[in-house]
Amino acid sequence: MSILTKKLHITNTGGSEETANIYTTTSECPEPNLKVKVDETNGYVKLGSTTSPFATKGRVYRTSDNTTYAILKQHTVSDFPVSWGKFTGFKCALTMNKDYNTYQYGWSLHFQNGTLPIPVGYSATGSSVTWDADNYEETTLSSLNSAIYAGGNVNKWVNAQAFEQDGYLIWWDSNNQGVAIISKRTAMSWGWPNESVETTDFTASVSDGVLIIKKNGSTFKTFNVYV
Numbered sequence: 001m002s003i004l005t006k007k008l009h010i011t012n013t014g015g016s017e018e019t020a021n022i023y024t025t026t027s028e029c030p031e032p033n034l035k036v037k038v039d040e041t042n043g044y045v046k047l048g049s050t051t052s053p054f055a056t057k058g059r060v061y062r063t064s065d066n067t068t069y070a071i072l073k074q075h076t077v078s079d080f081p082v083s084w085g086k087f088t089g090f091k092c093a094l095t096m097n098k099d100y101n102t103y104q105y106g107w108s109l110h111f112q113n114g115t116l117p118i119p120v121g122y123s124a125t126g127s128s129v130t131w132d133a134d135n136y137e138e139t140t141l142s143s144l145n146s147a148i149y150a151g152g153n154v155n156k157w158v159n160a161q162a163f164e165q166d167g168y169l170i171w172w173d174s175n176n177q178g179v180a181i182i183s184k185r186t187a188m189s190w191g192w193p194n195e196s197v198e199t200t201d202f203t204a205s206v207s208d209g210v211l212i213i214k215k216n217g218s219t220f221k222t223f224n225v226y227v
Contacts, residue, residue: 002028006038008045010058010071018056020045021074029075030082032067034060046075049086053209076209079223081133085112087211087225090204093146093162093197095119095171096180103192105202106146107213108159109223114138115174117147117159120202122193126221132156139174145198146171148179162197169197 007019022036022043023029029044036043047060047069058071080087088110095106097119105120118131135147137159148160148171160171160179169187171179184192194201202220204213211223 004038004041004043008034008036008071010056012057018058018073020056020058020071023075032062032065032069034071046072048072048076052076053207076226077224078226080109080111080116080225082226084114084116084136085226087111087206089142090202090211090213091145092199092202094192094194094199095146095148095160095162096182098149098151098157100149100151100180102190103187105199106148106157106160106162107202108145108147109211110140110142110144112140114140115144115159117144117157119147119149119157126219129221137174141174144174148173150179164197 002024004022004024006022008022010018022038022045024043026044029046032047034045034047036045050070052070052072054072054074054076055070056073059068060071061068091108093106094103097104104122107118107120109116109118114136116131116136118129120129135157143161144159146160146162147157150156150158159174162171167184169182169184173179202213202215204211206225209224211225212219213221
């Protein structure tokens with residue numbers, strides 16, 4: 001990424017100063033952006049949400065979309081497609097593996113425009129965590145809290161709800177179709193490591209556009225996200 005040495009300087013009320021990166025191409029700094037000229041070189045400054053952690057006090061109103069934007073200190077790049085929107089939440093539950101014979105963690109990453117299921121091995125290291133865009137489902141159901149392997153014609157990890165009801169562990173996909181119902185006694189005999197389906201072994205927080213997922217208090221995996 002090409003960033004000019006010179007910055008856009010913004011002086012706030014009271015005299016404090018903030019700076020913003022100036023990029024040389026729109027591929028590095030896509031719309032919305034502020035177009036500037038520095039020493040006869042075309043430049044672009046990223047505009048974004050006034051609530052972004054990278055927002056300066058500078059504001060730009062664009063008549064083209066009737067929106068007030070903040071001048072951002074830098075352009076943030078998400079690990080997920082921009083069309084998915086901002087990151088909104090994280091849930092973790094225990095789920096079955098793809099062979100239906102043991103259990104592991106299942107994450108649910110929530111965005112404005114959908115939920116991404118991510119299977120995580122019970123004893124996995126952070127580097128082993130991957131996601132597949134084909135598993136992305138365009139639903140904003142906040143109840144989705146896990147990933148489950150659906151065989152047959154689906155043959156991939158899909159979004160699911162995992163919860164306890166009448167002594168059973170029940171999964172549903174995002175279309176409210178039952179995927180699996182297993183008794184707690186069977187689950188425990190197969191090595192279910194927790195009395196609850198939803199678990200707090202993994203927790204998540206966002207700092208400066210970075211989603212930090214911790215396992216038992218230690219950083220396990222990080223993603224760049226739009227916030």
